[in-house]
Amino acid sequence: MKSPTDVISGIVLLGLCGIGAWSVSGLPEAGMEQLGPGAFPKMILVPLVILSLILIVQGFRRAPLKSYWPEAKVFKKILLFIGLFYLYLITLTELGDLFLNMDNPPFTANGAFSISTALFLLIALPLLGRRKIVEIVAVAGITTGVLVGVFAGFFQVLLP
CATH class of the missing domain: 1.10.287 (Helix Hairpins)
Incomplete structure (x- = not known):
């Protein structure tokens, strides 16, 4: 091996x-x-x-690697990304519960998913090395829109 x-x-x-x-x-x-x-x-x-x-x-x-652990800088980024993903999941569920319990929620469906996913991508993309603001905003918006469109429109699944 x-x-x-x-x-x-x-x-x-x-x-x-x-x-x-x-x-x-x-x-x-x-x-x-x-x-x-x-x-x-x-x-x-x-x-x-x-x-x-x-x-x-x-x-x-494949030839064996000399070191199996990432550099300290990369390892910190990995841990930060895992924490960010955990925060995304918490935000997704908490916003979903908040909108569900409101008398007049601002979104009838897919609101918590849209907000949480867009915010997650806006923070995650710079963490992964992206620097162009236009690219970050476009990827976050388009990705969120496509996911909502596919799941709500095609699969007819209500997202939180």
Whole structure:
């Protein structure tokens, strides 16, 4: 094994795919519609399994790394990003609860998701190295709009 980090990452990803497949197997089958609630997760799990197998094979072929841990600066960014994502999840649920409990909420549907996702991307993109303000705002706006459009319009799923 030349690159144990790739092999271990691939095995962990395979395990997560197994947990996902087990979770999806409990979802109900399609009724009158052609695609049931498990169709999208299954479509995601198949490429993830393939990619994790590729990662494992590459781990056996690739030259070993001298250091398996990222630099301190990169490690701090990773921890900061994980904290930011956790804050995003809290904001998403708290805003959703706030709008749900309001007598006259400013948004009838998808408001908490739209606000939380746009704010998350506006903060995350500079953290990941993006510097152009126009690019950051455009990516945050377009990504949020596309996600809301796909889930609310195509899948007809109400987001928090």
